[in-house]
Amino acid sequence: MKLLLALLGALAFAALPLVTSSNYIIGVGISALIFTVAAAALNLVYGFTGLLSFAQLGFWGIGGYATTLTVMTFGGNFWLGVVYAALLNAALALVIGYPILRTNRHAFVISTLTFALLVALIARDWVTLTRGPLGIPNIPRPQAFGFAFETTPSFYWVAWAFSVATIGFLYALCSSRIGRTLIAIKQNEPLVRAQGISPMPYKLASFAIGAAITGAAGGVFAFHLRVIDPGFLDFYYMQTFLIIVIIGGAGSFWGVIAAGIALSALPEALRFSADFRMIIYGVILVAAMFVMPTGVAGWLRERKIARMRQALQ
Amino acid sequence: MTIDAVYLLQLTLNGIALGLLYALIAVGLSLIFGVMEIINFAHGELLMLGAFAMCFALPVMGLLYWPAMATAIVATMLAGFVIYEGLLVRLKPDEFERSILITLGLSIIIIHVMQYLFTATPRMVDSQYGFDGVEIGAIRITWTRVIGAAAAVAAFAGLYLVLRYTQFGRAMRAIAQNRDAALMVGIRPRVVARNAVILAAGLCGLAGAAISPIQLVTPYMGQFLIFKAFALVIIGGLGNIPGAVVAAIGLGLVESWIGGFFEIAWQEAAVFVIMIAVLFLRPDGLFKRGGMRVG
Numbered sequence: 206m207k208l209l210l211a212l213l214g215a216l217a218f219a220a221l222p223l224v225t226s227s228n229y230i231i232g233v234g235i236s237a238l239i240f241t242v243a244a245a246a247l248n249l250v251y252g253f254t255g256l257l258s259f260a261q262l263g264f265w266g267i268g269g270y271a272t273t274l275t276v277m278t279f280g281g282n283f284w285l286g287v288v289y290a291a292l293l294n295a296a297l298a299l300v301i302g303y304p305i306l307r308t309n310r311h312a313f314v315i316s317t318l319t320f321a322l323l324v325a326l327i328a329r330d331w332v333t334l335t336r337g338p339l340g341i342p343n344i345p346r347p348q349a350f351g352f353a354f355e356t357t358p359s360f361y362w363v364a365w366a367f368s369v370a371t372i373g374f375l376y377a378l379c380s381s382r383i384g385r386t387l388i389a390i391k392q393n394e395p396l397v398r399a400q401g402i403s404p405m406p407y408k409l410a411s412f413a414i415g416a417a418i419t420g421a422a423g424g425v426f427a428f429h430l431r432v433i434d435p436g437f438l439d440f441y442y443m444q445t446f447l448i449i450v451i452i453g454g455a456g457s458f459w460g461v462i463a464a465g466i467a468l469s470a471l472p473e474a475l476r477f478s479a480d481f482r483m484i485i486y487g488v489i490l491v492a493a494m495f496v497m498p499t500g501v502a503g504w505l506r507e508r509k510i511a512r513m514r515q516a517l518q
Numbered sequence: 519m520t521i522d523a524v525y526l527l528q529l530t531l532n533g534i535a536l537g538l539l540y541a542l543i544a545v546g547l548s549l550i551f552g553v554m555e556i557i558n559f560a561h562g563e564l565l566m567l568g569a570f571a572m573c574f575a576l577p578v579m580g581l582l583y584w585p586a587m588a589t590a591i592v593a594t595m596l597a598g599f600v601i602y603e604g605l606l607v608r609l610k611p612d613e614f615e616r617s618i619l620i621t622l623g624l625s626i627i628i629i630h631v632m633q634y635l636f637t638a639t640p641r642m643v644d645s646q647y648g649f650d651g652v653e654i655g656a657i658r659i660t661w662t663r664v665i666g667a668a669a670a671v672a673a674f675a676g677l678y679l680v681l682r683y684t685q686f687g688r689a690m691r692a693i694a695q696n697r698d699a700a701l702m703v704g705i706r707p708r709v710v711a712r713n714a715v716i717l718a719a720g721l722c723g724l725a726g727a728a729i730s731p732i733q734l735v736t737p738y739m740g741q742f743l744i745f746k747a748f749a750l751v752i753i754g755g756l757g758n759i760p761g762a763v764v765a766a767i768g769l770g771l772v773e774s775w776i777g778g779f780f781e782i783a784w785q786e787a788a789v790f791v792i793m794i795a796v797l798f799l800r801p802d803g804l805f806k807r808g809g810m811r812v813g
Contacts, residue, residue, distance in 0.1 A: 257615045304794060308801045311557065311614060311756055315748040316797060322745045323790040330786070440741075444626060451619065483630040490623030494616055495608065 207459060211376075215369050222358035231357050233470060235429050238368040241465030242422045243442075244449035245375050245458070250415035252455035253379055254408055255391030256310075259443060260301070260317035261419045263324035264294045266438035268420025269427035270328060273341055278334075283347030287367075287424045294420030298413040306408050325438035340434025347428060360429065367425050371418050372462060378414070379458050387411055388456065444486055445469075451493050454500025464501065524656045529778040530771060535663045537770020538670035542725035543747040544754070544762040545677065546718030552694035552757040553714040556609060556617035560601065561747065562740025563628040564719050568594045568726025569735045570632065573643050581646045583665065590727035591720050598719025602712045611697065625741075632737040640734035647731070666728030673724055674763065677717075681759075690714055694757065749793045755803030765804065 221234050243265060250258045268290035275286030305316040328335050335341070346354050347363060354360045378384055389397050390404045397404055427433045445468070453464030497504045543565060550558050571590035579585045605624060609617050647661040681687035689710045692700040697707065726740075733739065750769060754761030769789055777785040796804055 251615075257618065301794065304798045304801070308752075308797055309756075311551070311555075312752050312797070312801070312803075314615070314618060315557065315752050316793065319745060319749045319752075319790050319793060323787060326786045330782075444622070447619065447622075481630075481634070483626055484634070487623045487626030487630065490626070491605070491620055494620045494623070498616060 211459065211462075215365075219362070219365050222361050226358075228357040231361050232429070235357075235361055235364045236426075237466050237469035238364045239422050239426045239429065240445060240449065240469045241462055242368045242371050243419050244446045244453070244461055244465045245372055246415040246418040246422070247446045248450050248453070248455060248458065248461040249375060249379065249387075249418075250411055252450060252457070252461065253384060253387040253391065254411040256306075256408065256412065257314045258317045258412065258415070259314065260298075260320045260412075261415065261446060262438060262440065262443040263317075263321040264298065264416040264419040265423035265426075265442060266321075266324050266328060267294055267297065268423030269433050269437050270335060271420065272424030273344055273427050273433045274334070277341055277344065283424075283428060284349070287421050290420040290424040291417040295413045295417040298416035299409060302409050302412040306405065306412065321438070321443065325435060328438055329435040335435075338435055340432055340436075342432045344428055344431045344433065346431075364425055364429065367421070371421070375418070376458060383407070383410075391456070441483070444483075444490070448486060448490055448493075450500075451490065452500055454502030454504075457500065457502030457506075460500055460502025525778065526775075528657050528659075529774045531657065531659055532663070533771035533774030534767060535659070535667040535770070536774060537767035538667045539725050539729055540743070540746060540750060540770055541763045541766035542670050542673060542721050542728075543743055544750040544766045545674070545759055546721040547747055547751050548754070548757055548759050548762045549690070549714050549718045549721075551751065552759070553690055554606070554609070554617075554711050555611055556606070556614060557621070557748070558606075558715075558718070559618055559621035559744070560625040560628060561621075561718070561722060562742075562744025563625045564594050564597060564601075564722040564740070565726040565729070565743060566632065566735075566737060566740035567597050567628070568723035569643075569730040569739060570636070570726075571723070572727040572730040573641055573735050576643060576645055581644065583645045583647060586645070587669070587724070587727040591723040594723025594726065595716050595720045598716045598722075599712070601719075602715040606711070606715060607708065629737050629741070636737070638737060640736045643730040643735055645731045660732075662728075662731040666732065669724060669728055673721060677721070677759075680717075686713060746789050749789045753793055753796050753804055755805040758803065758805050761803060761805035 218234070218238070222231055225231065243261065247258070247261050250256050250261070268287075271290040271293050272283065272286035275281040275289050276283055281289070301316075301320060305313050308316065329337055331337075346360060348354070354363050379387075386397070386402060386407055389400075389402075390407055394404055423437070427437065430437075449465045449468050450461050452468060453461035455461075493500070499507070543561065546564075547558060547561055550556065550561075568590045571593040572586050575586035575589040576582075579589075601624065605620055606617070609620070645662060647665070651658045651660040652664060679687075681691060689700070689705045690713065692703075692705055693707055693710050700710075701707065729739075729743075746769070747766075750765045751762055753769075754763075754765035769792070772788050772792070773785050776788055
């Protein structure tokens with residue numbers, strides 16, 4: 206039932222360029238799709254595995270730069286660039302994930318945060334590679350089989366195909382035995398150990414897959430913006446992903462997807478002042494943590510359980 | 519490359535002054551972590567509020583350094599009180615992720631409200647000392663740095679005495695060492711946590727006031743420093759106050775030396791590289807935490 210709904214939703218989204226000819230609305234649609242993918246990846250890491258990782262922002266930036274540089278500097282194409290971005294991020298996540306996953310959860314959060322900051326500093330300071338604060342403008346649109354995805358509506362379908370594929374993959378992963386093991390690790394790690402499952406490989410895999418998908422999403426987003434500079438690593442993106450996951454309900458797969466689509470439209474609707482928008486984001490974040498810490502999905506689940514209890518009495 | 523002794527000494531002194539300011543921030547974080555087991559993401563914003571308070575108080579007080587600094591400290595302590603009573607008091611122990619997200623939201627709000635009110639334009643802060651310096655041989659250090667360092671040292675001495683010899687401080691250490699036992703002997707965690715947050719905010723205000731004549735004051739200044747302070751707290755061992763001080767002074771020295779001899783980009787990256795190396799070798803930080811130690 207849920208899958209059928211999701212399939213219908215995906216098809217409805219595919220039809221967006223047929224309904225409207227406004228490049229602005231289609232652009233918002235592209236952002237919504239990509240942010241949803243990044244939030245779903247964060248949900249895998251935080252919602253399912255219980256690792257609050259700020260490193261997603263770093264992976265997002267590395268993905269954006271890796272894809273862009275593959276095309277602009279190393280002469281590859283967009284598709285290869287996205288694959289490289291995913292592979293590079295997965296490898297990097299394994300390397301930094303191993304030492305920081307051995308620490309306690311407090312140190313983990315802070316280390317991932319510092320990693321994200323370091324990536325932003327490198328993007329700014331490694332001028333020979335990234336061109337520093339000037340950024341890399343005029344990123345070309347991708348091509349395939351002689352067809353250039355030149356216009357915004359045609360690029361929309363690239364983003365659509367990408368997000369449907371990754372969300373499908375994440376759903377298969379999260380609803381499999383691996384996904385259930387991840388939830389078990391989040392809920393009770395000693396119990397998982399007692400069952401003879403080593404948590405470390407699962408945590409590392411979740412961290413690396415989350416990193417790869419976030420990086421690929423960053424790559425697609427850079428080609429949507431068609432310019433990349435250190436602003437791509439603005440903390441704003443991390444906040445957006447986090448708010449999507451928290452409002453949707455950490456650990457609820459479809460809740461986060463729905464929140465991703467709904468909340469990506471919100472910053473566009475609230476476009477009166479950048480500062481004011483961030484203030485509202487902050488207020489939403491603080492309020493959500495107090496009013497419904499398990500997100501909309503958790504709130505609905507509680508309501509459902511309460512109703513079932515009442516029916517039993 | 520020959521190393522000039524005077525240049526090296528100059529860098530070392532600058533590094534110590536910088537490290538002491540880092541230590542003020544890291545100690546506050548460590549104190550709050552020790553008592554409440556939470557990380558205060560909005561800590562850098564307290565520092566920024568302190569710097570802004572200094573920035574506005576100095577012209578009003580005829581550029582007098584000390585009264586303006588006292589104003590900044592009182593202002594941030596008040597802010598700490600409001601933050602604790604408004605938000606942090608609702609957190610239960612062991613709600614670490616929630617504490618991060620709440621204080622993160624708070625930090626976003628504070629930064630952007632300040633930017634909305636006072637714009638992002640960097641401000642220069644002038645004090646009665648201006649850019650005068652003290653000269654020892656060929657070495658020259660500005661008074662604002664000397665005073666900042668001296669105030670930090672005095673603050674650490676005061677903190678040590680408070681935590682070691684007063685009931686106020688002993689209660690904090692008791693909560694950090696064993697919450698249940700502290701409850702049993704009649705210590706109220708709520709009051710102690712509030713005191714710890716206010717004390718940490720005051721230290722942050724002192725750091726902000728001391729930094730403002732040295733650096734430009736912007737709404738984002740807290741963010742840059744807080745990320746470093748987070749890393750320092752990890753390197754020193756979470757909740758370990760002397761560990762944080764040692765790590766902070768060490769980082770100040772390393773950054774100053776790197777800045778003096780290598781490319782500036784490495785200066786900012788140093789803290790992260792050191793942190794990863796430390797975590798590889800000692801996952802609990804350089805100085806393992808055994809309750810909140812003061813000596």
